[in-house]
Amino acid sequence: MSKVLVTGASGYIGGRLVPELLAAGHEVVCLARTPSKLDDQVWRGEVEVAKGDVTDQASLEAALDGVATAYFLVHSMGSKAAFAEEDRKAAGTFRDACAATGVDRIVYLGGLGRDDDPDLSRHLQSRHEVGKVLADGPVPVTELRAAIIIGSGSASFEMLRYLVEVLPVMTTPKWVDNRCQPIAIRDVLAWLVGVVDGDGTEAGHEIVEVGGPDVLTYREMMQAYAAAAGLSRRRILVVPVLSPSLSSRWVGLVTPLPTGLARPLVESLINEVVVNAPPPHVPFDQEPLHFREAVDLALERSAELQVATRWSDADLPGHSPADPLPTDPDWAGGSLLADTQAVRTTAPPAALYATVAGIGGDRGWYVTPFLWNVRGWADKLIGGVGMRRGRRHPDDLWVGDAVDFWRVEAVEPDALVRLRAEMKLPGEAWLQWSIEPDDDGQHATLHQQAIFYPRGLLGRLYWYLLVPFHGLIFGRMAAKIAQAAEARPADAAPRSDQATRITA
Numbered sequence: 001m002s003k004v005l006v007t008g009a010s011g012y013i014g015g016r017l018v019p020e021l022l023a024a025g026h027e028v029v030c031l032a033r034t035p036s037k038l039d040d041q042v043w044r045g046e047v048e049v050a051k052g053d054v055t056d057q058a059s060l061e062a063a064l065d066g067v068a069t070a071y072f073l074v075h076s077m078g079s080k081a082a083f084a085e086e087d088r089k090a091a092g093t094f095r096d097a098c099a100a101t102g103v104d105r106i107v108y109l110g111g112l113g114r115d116d117d118p119d120l121s122r123h124l125q126s127r128h129e130v131g132k133v134l135a136d137g138p139v140p141v142t143e144l145r146a147a148i149i150i151g152s153g154s155a156s157f158e159m160l161r162y163l164v165e166v167l168p169v170m171t172t173p174k175w176v177d178n179r180c181q182p183i184a185i186r187d188v189l190a191w192l193v194g195v196v197d198g199d200g201t202e203a204g205h206e207i208v209e210v211g212g213p214d215v216l217t218y219r220e221m222m223q224a225y226a227a228a229a230g231l232s233r234r235r236i237l238v239v240p241v242l243s244p245s246l247s248s249r250w251v252g253l254v255t256p257l258p259t260g261l262a263r264p265l266v267e268s269l270i271n272e273v274v275v276n277a278p279p280p281h282v283p284f285d286q287e288p289l290h291f292r293e294a295v296d297l298a299l300e301r302s303a304e305l306q307v308a309t310r311w312s313d314a315d316l317p318g319h320s321p322a323d324p325l326p327t328d329p330d331w332a333g334g335s336l337l338a339d340t341q342a343v344r345t346t347a348p349p350a351a352l353y354a355t356v357a358g359i360g361g362d363r364g365w366y367v368t369p370f371l372w373n374v375r376g377w378a379d380k381l382i383g384g385v386g387m388r389r390g391r392r393h394p395d396d397l398w399v400g401d402a403v404d405f406w407r408v409e410a411v412e413p414d415a416l417v418r419l420r421a422e423m424k425l426p427g428e429a430w431l432q433w434s435i436e437p438d439d440d441g442q443h444a445t446l447h448q449q450a451i452f453y454p455r456g457l458l459g460r461l462y463w464y465l466l467v468p469f470h471g472l473i474f475g476r477m478a479a480k481i482a483q484a485a486e487a488r489p490a491d492a493a494p495r496s497d498q499a500t501r502i503t504a
Helices: 012-023 057-063 083-101 122-135 155-166 185-194 218-228 244-254 259-268 291-303 349-357 369-381 456-486
Strands: 003-007 027-032 048-051 069-072 105-111 141-146 169-172 206-209 235-238 337-345 406-412 416-421 427-437 444-454
Touching: 003 012, 012 027, 012 185, 027 057, 048 057, 057 083, 069 083, 083 105, 083 122, 105 122, 105 185, 122 141, 122 259, 141 185, 155 218, 155 244, 155 259, 185 291, 218 291, 244 259, 337 456, 349 416, 349 427, 349 444, 349 456, 369 456, 427 456, 444 456
Parallel strands: 003 027, 003 069, 027 048, 069 105, 105 141, 141 206, 169 235
Antiparallel strands: 337 444, 406 416, 416 427, 427 444
16 A cells, blocks of 8 residues: 555544545555644554645655655635635645655545536635646646535534524525535545545546535425434525625524634535536445435434544634744733632542533533623624534543634643633633642642733733623632532543544
């Protein structure tokens, strides 16, 4: 088998592709801007992780040394207006680095849609353009094009899920009756692995349109999801005045997806996305899943907490766990503001850490849930992520995980948890807990810090206006966490193991 490079290994597709490639016998290199985000993956010890970025050719060439096939699985969906230019730059750099290092083939996952469609959405235009940029070089490219991907934790599935579960009656634009050909995440992964050795591919650049066996309208998918979830049939009213922009804002309010991510998904629904040229050869033996089967599997995985990757695993544009901390030189001269609490507990360090690591999601934030929810809705209204992203697992925590409107930036078992804020703010913010064990190691002190680095006068006003609430929230939070840790059973279940291959 060959050596392959996977970009986007911390994302939804890449994180699921890596164990599939390993199971097929391939040697895998993962390119990551923040290698620590992969440290908790069960396959981490089986892969090589190279620190680098798809816009940095030098780091790419170092990572591509000896690689036969390179997967391009990164994109800027949900970022600022210049996302198309950012993706062009990344694709061009990746193409040139592959050519310079003698890569045999590039594999790229794009989106369905006719190239000659004059109304093709900006997102799909960009996806197609990336494929052309990658192919504008000497390295052959296999471009797989797919529509909606159905799997536990995918952005498309979560948007469908929340719309149907939250709204028994909904008004929708006319695109609700456009045709779409959804595909199960299991089948997408089978295609990505199947083409790695060029089995069934042409010598040069080729576009392969892939989809599941069902062609459905979005209306039909919503009704099918309702049936699978045991919900009553949904009433859908079509109105002609809802633009993609207004629709995406509405989706942003009623689902966990931020408006910036919902918009390209909604915009893509204005186009018919079906397979027009079925592939002449399928490089795997498994039967493709029907839409209802894919939904059933996704719901089963979600109920069992076996969601290997989620749409929220990807960093928000402009944020990364590798960003400088307040103590780094880049912050010199800044006006750092903080609320600091310390609570000595009778709980052992392990119980205190487990309590901290389980914060957020359905369990909440221990104090003033109303204020947390108000802050989440306020963030949603201005285009932020809000509080509805929840968390991947109720107890386990990994670097890079989303926890409501925070991102896990650092985890040290029994010692430290640090979250970086991803809500809309006039500055940068962190929430950190460190655990200091007593000399006997049987008890510990919890140190909690709410840290804010203001941006200009507005940032300072924001902080000082909230000072009256700090005692109400942060002071009581540390005490409540300590109480919960002290009440935690001594034999509480330890951190669970993820399954190596979860493809639903």
